[in-house]
Amino acid sequence: VLPLKNWIYRRILGMKVGKHTSFGLMAMVDVFFPEKITVGENSIIGYNTTILAHEYLIKEYRLGEVVIGENVLIGANTTILPGVTIGDWAVIAAGSVVHKNVAAGSFVGGNPLRELRPASTDEHSEQV
Template identity: 45%
Template sequence: MSDDTESGTGGAPTSGGGDGRSGPAGRGRRHERLNRHATPGPLNSLQHWREAKSIPQVVYNYLFVLVARLAPALPVKAWALRRLGVTVGDGVSWGLEATPDVFWPELVTLEDHVIVGYDATLLCHEFLQSEYRTGEVVLRERAMVGAGAVVLPGVEVGAGAQVAANSLVAEDVPAGETWAGVPAKPVDGEG
């Protein structure tokens, strides 16, 4: 799989293809699930963010991200996440200072009984030099993301899977597995 930018104009998305499966056959396929948006010209892609999202929308998102990060009660956090467009299942626990993507929070799915730990970050975008990429982040039922972990766009954390604290998740985590590290990899035994 090449990381080369597909040609396009005006930030129009192009997809990397792939079938989007998780698990052993689909492991490491996050790049194939990302939408690529070209940003031609001398400026890096972050300089083009206003072409993708309006300033009022990002301000709105940021305010509700703050509520989700700082509210002391889980029902208030779930309410704020839903206002952002995050799909939130029953019994989701969102830790203090945990952060959903501020530009594309609607690409986050948290299935039932997911736990997202303190100061974890779920990113649905990456700004690069000549393009930006967007992709869904899906945490399946009873998945757990530890404190300070970062989940990159296009990643799926399988049902009952665990991501250790301070890990960088750049690949799908299969159901029931425990991953840790930078970048996160499978670990033996209980984490």
């Protein structure tokens, strides 16, 4: 099922999705601008996560690329807003609202989003 799902994201919706990436049940990508979403290899998008590349506000309209790096874990029920870049090896806690860029290797969560553990450069070399 996973290869078929990723094929649909790539071929039908025009998203850029890396190899071995997994989208949880009910993950929702922006249906108006899916081509503005990139997800790197070996990343996990949690259950019921929403990835938006556009946002309509009362007096404003936002449109922005969403780039999710490689080996990223996004917890369930997370909302990712337009114009956000999430670095490689980052972890997003469940239920978060990602409204700003996330540094590679960091652990963030909450609403408003805050750093739960600083990025560590040594940590990635052991996980590879």
